[in-house]
Amino acid sequence: MSDWKASRMATRPVGVVGWLRVVARGGVLATVVYGGLLVLLLARLLERPLCGLNRPVTPYITQGVCRAALVILGIGYLQRGSPLTAPGAVVANHGSWLDIFALNAAQRVYFVAKSEVAGWPGIGWLARATGTAFIARKGSAAKAQQALFEARLRAGHRLLFFPEGTSTDALRVLPFKSTLFAAFYSLCLDNLLHIQPVTVVYHAPEGADPRFYGWWGDMTFAGHLLQVLAAPRQGLVEVQFHDPVPVDGFADRKALAEHCERVVRSAHPLAPA
Template structure:
């Protein structure tokens, strides 16, 4: 065997080794620190387009069905929205895990933490109940149609109309219709539970039961979600709905856990503030357990 010595010039002319492009890349824009990495551009875009088109077609198909069910007698107008939301979650790549039992008392006021518009789809796929939503949603093109077909109760949360809107919620409960309420009053980054507003629970005495619910997005791409992963799901502040959906739809599938705590009689608490504190503590403790990827256990409001 003959050894051939290379000169420094020969070494400098050695072609560089080709490397494969990374499977993940850092997300552009000001949120790059939070949305740590995204899939390859082409695969992510194709996934997002498929999910967007599927969700739109499914919604267009369901709108006339729900409109018809609203004028017909029976529970179809309550059961069909649950089916619609359940399919919609699967179409956008979100798997829903439910822990605990749903309150059988009618009507029930369901009280949940709130971190994203996804909470509407998730809870809508689990519960046969109407949402209480801020009045601005009633003006969003497209969304307002779906919300009204779902018999959403809109509230402006302005002091001048508090009594009128509380009466609308109380009337719905007295009719036997259950409601889903987000007592935080706004969404957040998904890493904590904001203080509950006792004013929102002023109608609780009209319900046969209240049920606290903890909602946490705990899987992304099949792996446990860490703090930075929750930014993919959270929608808060001045985030745009369209761009948030596009960014989320490009990601691998995720999972959300809905922890249904033990129902409670609102009349068992001395006043509205005591009820608010008990529900807030229950929801916050349950959410903290889920964020730490511990086995979820339904809690009792105390």
């Protein structure tokens, strides 16, 4: 196991006041998230039979909930650049479960997640309802995943990938795996699609461990959520949208993956070069 995975972040005792913050913030957050989920499901009852795979309404609900979630948590938000408008996909570094809120707040996207996420309590329901595309980590599923990606892209969905393959301590950018990029070269859409690299940078609350917002190793979701909810002060998440690049501007998936990694890493002030 690498050093960054082996290291552990010291957690602060929550305390009585901290628990009050957990109850206050957590209660409002749960109401907004699951209330938004209910509204989304009701809207989808009409949207699905009328529009099929297209989702002209529900992504706006998801975006609104994610913006509200950051406000409820008290986490500052700074956006640089503009989200992709051309047909294509988005790739970003992955530091935390908070990426879902941060990346959805500025754009309407559909995440690509490992199939295990679909079964996670609470999170799995939200992921399925918001149109997450689930992929299996096995070669036998490659053709089915290719067909899924093609259908979603042809429907105008903007998919968002995390090419690192795992979340980190939010202080580094891991090498991008080129496997997922292969789909863009096998859909007969490479002359139409653009890929937009996005850098997500978390600035920890004053006096906190710089890795405060990172979620990695064997950290539990519940434990990390508790620490974030209990924090007396919050920090800032910065999302930088870089210039999109055409898929057919690169010879193969490895060249495209290397370019995206280089751009994302260059804009991350905390990550080593």
